Amino acid sequence: MTNPDGPDDSGQEPVHAYEFSDPEERFQYVVERIKDKLDDYDGYDFSLPQIRALNIFFDLAQELRGREMFYAVCMMLPRVLFKLESRIYILEDEDTFVLAGCSLSGCKLERTRTWDDQLTDRVVRSGDSLFIPIPCNPEYTDMLPFVPPHNILGHFEMFPCAELPGHVQLFLEKYVNRIGFQLHHRIIRARNREHLRFIKSMVQDIGHNVIVPNMYFKLYFNRLKRLIEDLHVSTEKVLASLARCGDAESAGEGTELARTAAAIEAQYQEIYRHYETTSMFLETLLRRRHFEEGRYVLEKRETDLVSGVLEPQLERYYQRFEEKGIEIDFALGGPPDQAVRFIMDRGLISQVYANLFSNAIKYTEETSLPDGRTGRFLSYGWQVLKDYFDGSRPAIKLWVTTSGDSLKLDNPMDVFRPGFRADNVARESGTGRGLYFCRQVVELHGGSVGYRHVDRGNEFYFILPFEQEESGQAS
Structure with missing residues (x-):
């Protein structure tokens, strides 16, 4: 005071x-x-x-x-x-x-x-x-x-x-x-x-110098996609022509050309997925209204959790999981079979998962599962909670669990404080802002966050209102 x-x-x-x-x-x-x-x-x-x-x-x-x-x-x-x-x-x-x-x-x-x-x-x-x-x-x-x-x-x-x-x-x-x-x-x-005058000027500069030029990349990607499609058509014609010639050596070169074309398309698809995610994050974090109102402003719509949020983020981190020897395994708890859609800010919730998956790469530790397997494991899931808010409104609990020893915390919520880093994570670089960002986004949605140590792993979860369009409103 x-x-x-x-x-x-x-x-x-x-x-x-x-x-x-x-x-x-x-x-x-x-x-x-x-x-x-x-x-x-x-x-x-x-x-x-x-x-x-x-x-x-x-x-x-x-x-x-x-x-x-x-x-x-x-x-x-x-x-x-x-x-x-x-x-x-x-x-x-x-x-x-x-x-x-x-x-x-x-x-x-x-x-x-x-x-x-x-x-x-x-x-x-x-x-x-x-x-x-x-x-x-x-x-x-x-x-x-x-x-x-x-x-x-x-x-x-x-x-x-x-x-x-x-x-x-x-x-x-x-x-x-x-x-x-x-x-x-x-x-x-x-x-x-x-500071406010600078922010207002910067917002205009962001729109002019960042967001608009980034939109042109989509045009370039579309042009590149058409060229790759033309390459496939030309490759098929070359292979057909070589097959008629019956020259084994030329046929081998043609096959190598087809592999190269397929590899180019695969690289294109991976780069395009990263572009889509990066563009979504860029446009979500740099929304003009964030700066004008001095807080995160939600743009919510009904979204499929798996196809709209989870799968793009899992694809983004899949190679890094492999490099770290992290296996996605639902022995630590997993998602139900049914798909789930609810109203959210897709860009910001995607960044919540991005922060949790990024932390998983840094902090997942080796453990032994009940079936005897040993390794580093990650799982994720969700559960609809009936009448959770005010005893009348449903919620959805979402979590990401990684194998490892319990975090050394006096209070489980400490890990969501700005700048906080647990004693047992000092070996990895970080700012202590990621989980605080997650908390801000979830609370802005009207939800809550939490941490708990479960058998063989650490679970980070968040609970959001389970809101759907009127035609599919949860009961």
Whole structure:
């Protein structure tokens, strides 16, 4: 939990709200912090005009837009309250301060300074000036253009301060703390606006430079397919002509030509399958609406699970399974005989299976099956669950199981957290994002994910609403 009033005067470490699993503990923590703040303000003993000045600052900081107006508010309150003039220095990079605001007329802005005996990590009185560091919110330094040294965004200089009472200096220090946190949030908002503008521009570039050119590949594939068909026709004519000639050597060359033509077609089919999958993934992940709405947006339609999702992904990974010695075997549990169709986002669910199959290649281990066979095994399956959601709506449970020892997890759901990697998978490269992506997609469909260790294997499953077109709605 961040402290909106600036650095914690009690010296306590900040506490994140998500560290509290129990709401009552969270409420109690907030109550204690409120009491601490009440005690702090009793100790400050601010005057009524000073308290009003803080309230006015927050009101105007929210009301007035633009960085220059914000600086004007920051500088005019000390002038009105204490007849103090001021300058605001902001860090341009880790070592350079820029004069960003000055309450005096004719002041030349954008003069630069470096860290010195006045601009330090502490409050400094120098001559007639008081220099107070402007703090950032240490919880969000990763959202700034650079990590500010000493958690300082800049310095607030006020003058004349030679006769400034101590209790007024205390107020000004607390006032600058509030400036720092407000300024930090303004910087973040500005960066977010720039980020959104970039994303909108990038979406247009993706459509123009990626999606549209990718569509031309289908045209080229169609042309190549016609050429391969022409090659087969020509090959058959050559073979027929050679057969009439009766030349054994030429017939052998003709047979080799036919094999080459068949091999070219086989390679074409494999490349085309990869193209179709890659194109689907590309167009699914780079949908314009994802970027416009800031989240994955589903495009759902009824799809055959086997022919539309599973078979294309199994074909894609089949050769890699073979290279790793992974056998698809349903001794670990398998699919029912009947086909199954339901409403889903085919592109995103296909990527869920792609992530699970990719993990299988990395982490499947050798085991012994009940029939005595030893090896690396993978199985997959599904089961319709009647009245699963709300006791009235059906669901479908889908799983991929791979042979191997149980994952070392304190909580089975840990494996679906972003960036999480179990201790026993460190030997393989990975980012810890794949299963988190699966969880996002499944939850967006209104479902849930899970992991469990079954006899001789690890099962990753997800449960989705079993929705069908009205004509075939599940009962």
